[in-house]
Amino acid sequence: MSIRVLIGTADQELASQLRMQISELPEIEVAGVESGSGDVLGIVGSHPELDVVLVDEEIGPQPGQELIREIAMRRPHLAAVLLSGRVDEEVLSRALEAGARGVLGRSPSLEELNARLVAVAEWSRGMRRFLGGTGPSAEEFSGRRGRLVALAGAKGGTGTTTLAVLLAVAAAQAGRTVCLVDMDLQCGDVPSYLDLVHRRSIADLVNVAAEINGAMLADALFVHESGPHVLLAPAEGERAEDVTSLAARQILGALRSRYEVIIVDCGAFMTEGAVTAVEMAEQVALTVMPDLPCLRAAKRVAHLWGRLQVRKADEVSVVLTRQSRKNEIQPDFAARILGIPMTKATIPPAFRALEKSINNGALTRVDDDAFHRAVIQLGGELGILPVEPGGGTRKGKAADK
Ligand SMILES: Nc1ncnc2c1ncn2[C@@H]1O[C@H](COP(=O)(O)OP(=O)(O)O)[C@@H](O)[C@H]1O
Ligand SMILES: [Mg+2]
CATH class of the missing domain: 3.40.50.300 (P-loop containing nucleotide triphosphate hydrolases)
Known part of the structure; x- marks a missing residue:
């Protein structure tokens, strides 16, 4: 199944450049382009089949980092990647801290784009499998x-x-x-x-x-x-x-x-x-x-x-x-x-x-x-945290069923 990517940017040129590049990658398709942070969240909320969201750091009204934080909270298994004019350690660590899976420059090479999207989509699908999209018999x-x-x-x-x-x-x-x-x-x-x-x-x-x-x-x-x-x-x-x-x-x-x-x-x-x-x-x-x-x-x-x-x-x-x-x-x-x-x-x-x-x-x-x-x-x-020294129960062990 091909990898589905949502692009979040108000920059028309960037959007069409990414669209063109992705159209050359057989495994990847653009699921949509949204120009505002609210619209991105709307699509993210209603499309569980998305694998990746590319978020332009300059998207508004919510700044890119904040939007990523929100996406990570609502859909922890969806891979968000920040598109940034500058890719260095500081940008990367701030993006990761917000919950992004990575950072891409605003004009990535085709190989870079492919490698990054494939890697994060794999992570996202792995997470969803872990969360058990497999039906009622997950147990x-x-x-x-x-x-x-x-x-x-x-x-x-x-x-x-x-x-x-x-x-x-x-x-x-x-x-x-x-x-x-x-x-x-x-x-x-x-x-x-x-x-x-x-x-x-x-x-x-x-x-x-x-x-x-x-x-x-x-x-x-x-x-x-x-x-x-x-x-x-x-x-x-x-x-x-x-x-x-x-x-x-x-x-x-x-x-x-x-x-x-x-x-x-x-x-x-x-x-x-x-x-x-x-x-x-x-x-x-x-x-x-x-x-x-x-x-x-x-x-x-x-x-x-x-x-x-x-x-x-x-x-x-x-x-x-x-x-x-x-x-x-x-x-x-x-x-x-x-x-x-x-x-x-x-x-x-x-x-x-x-x-x-x-x-x-x-x-x-x-x-x-x-x-x-x-x-x-x-x-x-209660058996949900490591036992501290000196722990125990007044009358034997806490009553486990
Ligand atoms: N150990 C505590 N010492 C002082 N106040 C507490 C303590 N535990 C809870 N409270 C306060 O008591 C109120 C009721 O607590 P809450 O947890 O909502 O109780 P419950 O869910 O049993 O109704 C809250 O205002 C809370 O801050
Ligand atoms: Mg209560």
Whole structure:
């Protein structure tokens, strides 16, 4: 199949010169020429079969580098190449940093053009194969099965979303492929914590859930610059009902065959989607604040899952959040009240640092060492981050299903 290239430039002369050169290359075809950055993004969004985008650094209104950054975020497996009047180390490193796969001069030789386009298109196709454009049986093909960790709140406001986001970012930074799923279907908070806007959500996958392929996922997911890919909750809360158990099972199954780590924020309200995630997960972390009403709520939720045969209470791990020595209820006492396994890691309060991170944009790093260490330790116990020395669980190992 020939390599499909989109050209993004407002320079008519450059466009026709590239068109002419490419017409001499039998393996490569021009899929289109767009003169504005918005049009390039439109085509990129609607044409999953593209292999390469050539971006003129002088395209407007968005500058070339920024456009490439945007393309890399929306379609991480599409190869963007910057066309620059100057090709040197500085230009190259800035382009690569923005997410380009390379840089070409504005008047490349035919060989240069051919070699560069073939090389980046091969990379792009390899990536798409990795993401699994092969249909619903990708798991059988690859035999891979990612680790699914569900986080749920005993009540709202216990820090579930905060932890889900920070664990996803930390796992991605540790080199894992990570998908963060916002399964708090009625009041998903992930977009505001990660400072992102995206129109697609899990609801868009429901109708195709039985036959999800890589291209559909790539379309629905948002690629966050901090690393994780994000599947959002629907913007309209009433669409929560569309996500049935069957659809959730199929969607999470498709993610599991493509990512090493899947983190699901289930919120505190148990929809069918959230319950399915709790049922399927290798690990379930139930966030609890150290006060009696919250501990009782946690007990209730865990026993409800048990009665519904979703998950046994001893296969749930409770995480104490905003835990400090000043609290009246300390972890050992909480463990006695709960009678459910607890993680050894407890999350300290970090009001100021969290507020500051959130106000500064995306919640990807919290400037509080004790809090940060606790999140990393929790990630170790949940099996999604390398285990820190001294890690472990209060009552044996964190409950793995
Ligand atoms: N460890 C913590 N210390 C202090 N504040 C926290 C902590 N964890 C979360 N918060 C704050 O509590 C609020 C609710 O957190 P969030 O993660 O949205 O909870 P949930 O998803 O369980 O409803 C947010 O304002 C958040 O910044
Ligand atoms: Mg939440």
